[in-house]
């Protein structure tokens with residue numbers, strides 16, 4: 001049976017960081033909607049141009065554009081065994097669309113770890129986040145510094161600070177999360193697949209907690 005895990009939580013909670021750990025551990029693809037948008041912006045596709053106008057303001061990219069983009073990603077064969085989803089879904093309409101897509105593979109959302117941290121922690125994390133150009137590897141200047149400033153430890157590419165990690169945009173992204181994405185907490189809680197994870201702990205401790213929850217879930221299924 002394929003395994004689909006959706007990481008839910010506000011910007012800066014640690015979804016991308018943990019998604020990479022889980023993807024490596026389970027040998028599943030890490031699907032980050034934000035990374036796919038940024039790649040389209042970098043290569044100048046039409047979809048990237050549309051997405052950029054929303055991302056730069058800290059708004060969500062419209063559901064139709066986002067769902068079509070994820071549908072295309074799911075059309076690739078590596079998703080058949082499962083995936084770690086990071087940043088998608090972000091609205092109830094996207095969650096409904098995801099269900100329909102997974103049904104096609106005979107799958108469903110198996111578990112939704114909901115990673116939380118206090119707002120002031122999110123702000124501090126995003127202000128110090130450095131992202132790798134080549135593959136989106138994630139560092140923090142204080143909490144997870146690269147060995148060499150400005151250089152990705154994993155692939156040697158340049159690290160940069162995202163435009164939407166500016167303080168003004170971050171506050172708006174957190175508000176957008178509360179208004180448009182937080183309803184997914186109850187959406188998945190009502191299905192009995194939400195697992196609350198305290199994201200305000202060292203990265204390794206959060207990973208250990210996630211692994212424990214995932215193993216327990218696998219045993220129950």
Ligand code: ADP
Nearest residue numbers: 011012013014015016017125129139140143203
């Ligand atoms: P998200 O994908 O939820 O927006 P990220 O995984 O990109 O969050 O993490 C945001 C920033 O916080 C990054 O700079 C990352 O290195 C750092 N970070 C992630 N998890 C932790 C943690 N548990 N403790 C301290 N810093 C963290």
Ligand code: AMP
Nearest residue numbers: 033034054055059060061066087088090
């Ligand atoms: P992230 O990399 O997850 O922090 O996402 C960066 C930005 O991309 C968000 O602030 C949104 O503008 C956009 N984005 C990413 N995923 C989605 C989504 N599922 N729905 C709408 N917009 C998204």
